[in-house]
Amino acid sequence: xxxxxxxxxxxxxxxxxxxxxxxxxxxxxxxxxxxxxxxxxxxxxxxxxxxxxxxxxxxxxxxxxxxxxxxxxxxxxxxxxxxxxxxxxxxxxxxxxxxxxxxxxxxxxxxxxxxxxxxxxxxxxxxxxxxxxxxxxxxxxxxxxxxxxxxxxxxxxxxxxxxxxxxxxxxxxxxxxxxxxxxxxxxxxxxxxxxxxxxxxxxxxxxxxxxxxxxxxxxxxxxxxxxxxxxxxxxxxxxxxxxxxxxxxxxxxxxxxxxxxxxxxxxxxxxxxxxxxxxxxxxxxxxxxxxxxxxxxxxxxxxxxxxxxxxxxxxxxxxxxxxxxxxxxxxxxxxxxxxxxxxxxxxxxxxxxxxxxxxxxxxxxxxxxxxxxxxxxxxxxxxxxxxxxxxxxxxxxxxxxxxxxxxxxxxxxxxxxxxxxxxxxxxxxxxxxxxxxxxxxxxxxxxxxxxxxxxxxxxxxxxxxxxxxxxxxxxxxxxxxxxxxxxxxxxxxxxxxxxxxxxxxxxxxxxxxxxxxxxxxxxxxxxxxxxxxxxxxxxx
Numbered sequence: 001x002x003x004x005x006x007x008x009x010x011x012x013x014x015x016x017x018x019x020x021x022x023x024x025x026x027x028x029x030x031x032x033x034x035x036x037x038x039x040x041x042x043x044x045x046x047x048x049x050x051x052x053x054x055x056x057x058x059x060x061x062x063x064x065x066x067x068x069x070x071x072x073x074x075x076x077x078x079x080x081x082x083x084x085x086x087x088x089x090x091x092x093x094x095x096x097x098x099x100x101x102x103x104x105x106x107x108x109x110x111x112x113x114x115x116x117x118x119x120x121x122x123x124x125x126x127x128x129x130x131x132x133x134x135x136x137x138x139x140x141x142x143x144x145x146x147x148x149x150x151x152x153x154x155x156x157x158x159x160x161x162x163x164x165x166x167x168x169x170x171x172x173x174x175x176x177x178x179x180x181x182x183x184x185x186x187x188x189x190x191x192x193x194x195x196x197x198x199x200x201x202x203x204x205x206x207x208x209x210x211x212x213x214x215x216x217x218x219x220x221x222x223x224x225x226x227x228x229x230x231x232x233x234x235x236x237x238x239x240x241x242x243x244x245x246x247x248x249x250x251x252x253x254x255x256x257x258x259x260x261x262x263x264x265x266x267x268x269x270x271x272x273x274x275x276x277x278x279x280x281x282x283x284x285x286x287x288x289x290x291x292x293x294x295x296x297x298x299x300x301x302x303x304x305x306x307x308x309x310x311x312x313x314x315x316x317x318x319x320x321x322x323x324x325x326x327x328x329x330x331x332x333x334x335x336x337x338x339x340x341x342x343x344x345x346x347x348x349x350x351x352x353x354x355x356x357x358x359x360x361x362x363x364x365x366x367x368x369x370x371x372x373x374x375x376x377x378x379x380x381x382x383x384x385x386x387x388x389x390x391x392x393x394x395x396x397x398x399x400x401x402x403x404x405x406x407x408x409x410x411x412x413x414x415x416x417x418x419x420x421x422x423x424x425x426x427x428x429x430x431x432x433x434x435x436x437x438x439x440x441x442x443x444x445x446x447x448x449x450x451x452x453x454x455x456x457x458x459x460x461x462x463x464x465x466x467x468x469x470x471x472x473x474x475x476x477x478x479x480x481x482x483x484x485x486x487x488x489x490x491x492x493x494x495x496x497x498x499x500x501x502x503x504x505x506x507x508x509x510x511x512x513x514x515x516x517x518x519x520x521x522x523x524x525x526x527x528x529x530x531x532x533x534x535x536x537x538x539x540x
Contacts, residue, residue: 020260046265053258060251064244071240078233085226092219099212102205109202116195123188130181137174144170273340275332282330383417386458393454401446401480404429424451441472449481453488463493470503482506 009017015025391409398407406427412420426439426447439447449469456464466485470478479502485494486506498504510525 020264022264042268043265046261046268050258050261050265053254053261057251057254057258060247060254064247064251067240067244067247071237071244074233074237074240078230078237081226081230081233085223085230088219088223088226092216092223095212095216095219099209099216102209102212106202106205106209109198109205113195113198113202116191116198120188120191120195123184123191127181127184127188130177130184134174134177134181137170137177140170141174269340269343278329278332282326380417387411387417387422389458390451390454393457394450397453397457397484398426398446398450401450401477401484402429402443407447407450442474442477445469445472446477446481449484453484456488456492460492463495466494466496466498468497468499470498470500475502478502 006019008019011017011025013025015023017023387409394407394409398405408425410423410425411417412423424447426443428439428443428446452464470481473481478500482503483506485496485503488494489508496503496507504510512523512525514521514523
């Protein structure tokens with residue numbers, strides 16, 4: 001109630017209560033042999049308890065390893081499920097996009113069908129008009145035929161030739177109307193076929209859209225199931241983490257108990273050693289007293305004294321007091337630690353083992369530091385070699401692309417290049433030194449191409465792809481870039497997309513691309529500029 005087992009307590013009578021429960025002090029009756037049996041039994045009990053605690057600790061370690069392994073497996077499964085979930089969500093998003101695209105295409109197809117229907121209605125109205133005109137023309141032709149039969153006898157009279165010409169004109173108009181009617185019928189048939197195809201396409205796409213909707217619904221169900229599975233696994237992982245936390249707490253508690261028991265064992269061994277030392281001292285004193293008593297008896301015999309020694313004049317109480325004091329001292333000595341020498345040898349071997357390990361670790365540490373220093377030296381040497389070569393190529397190439405200009409790279413931290421970055425400083429022709437951010441688009445293009453070609457000279461790649469890199473360049477700069485690409489094409493392949501004739505004139509092969517109706521067409525193009533240059537070289 002006052003805190004025994006929680007605090008270290010001492011009473012007014014001198015009794016000491018340790019936190020571990022050990023009580024020191026008070027009085028007891030000696031049981032002989034200086035309490036050696038008691039200490040041996042206590043030591044055996046503590047050894048058994050320590051062994052039991054170590055076995056429990058090993059069991060806890062095995063359980064913790066198993067739980068950690070299971071947690072790792074659960075985490076791996078959780079990551080796999082997360083990946084599957086993200087993939088399913090990505091597929092679902094793609095399916096929704098495709099479904100929306102199909103819906104848009106279906107709407108456009110429906111609009112096109114409506115347009116075709118309107119066109120078909122117009123064509124049908126036009127056919128009706130043409131039929132009416134044709135019937136009128138046929139009726140008029142019949143009338144003219146009757147008139148022709150009536151006036152055929154008067155053919156050569158005045159006005160007959162004009163009627164004949166009018167008849168021919170009407171006949172030609174009738175033929176034209178018939179041909180137009182046939183064309184409209186063909187167009188109507190084509191429109192009907194086209195409308196049927198469009199309607200079939202609409203049905204097919206609607207079926208596809210329905211399939212995609214069904215697939216999206218199934219994917220959503222699968223995503224929900226995966227999310228539920230992930231929540232279950234997360235809850236399982238949380239429970240296992242709680243178990244691991246509890247096991248850690250149990251292990252810490254057991255380690256604390258083991259440390260307390262070890263401290264008790266050490267204290268008891270020290271007390272045992274102290275008592276054994278006192279026992280040796282008393283045994284020595286006893287032997288010395290006995291030897292002295294034997295010497296005195298011998299001297300008495302030598303001087304002729306024969307008989308019992310004289311009585312001691314001290315009182316019995318004083319002798320009992322002395323005897324009690326000696327017995328108490330002997331009882332306080334306790335058992336002698338017979339394993340002290342063995343423990344010393346074990347600790348010495350452990351110390352020597354630790355000392356050897358420390359020496360090896362120091363050697364490995366020095367070797368690792370030397371290896372790291374060597375790697376850092378090689379890394380710095382390789383970096384500076386690449387930097388100097390690329391910087392030298394950059395200055396030369398930029399001076400070619402921009403005559404009179406200069407460009408170079410500068411290390412931010414020359415003492416430690418890896419702790420900083422690189423700055424690209426450019427001086428265009430006729431301007432002050434500028435950083436890359438303050439340059440125009442054409443100047444940035446020349447600086448970037450110079451850096452690319454400088455790296456290409458140091459470490460070439462098999463091919464390079466340039467997409468309209470001359471967009472911000474004027475005619476002269478584009479020509480110099482073309483000359484440089486032409487020169488570098490001897491060592492690597494360059495694929496260049498351009499809209500400039502001056503840059504295309506340096507190409508070994510030209511490929512044209514045009515768009516018609518939203519579809520790109522590729523066709524070969526003859527490089528006339530290269531042909532003219534070749535002819536000029538042959539003439540010269």
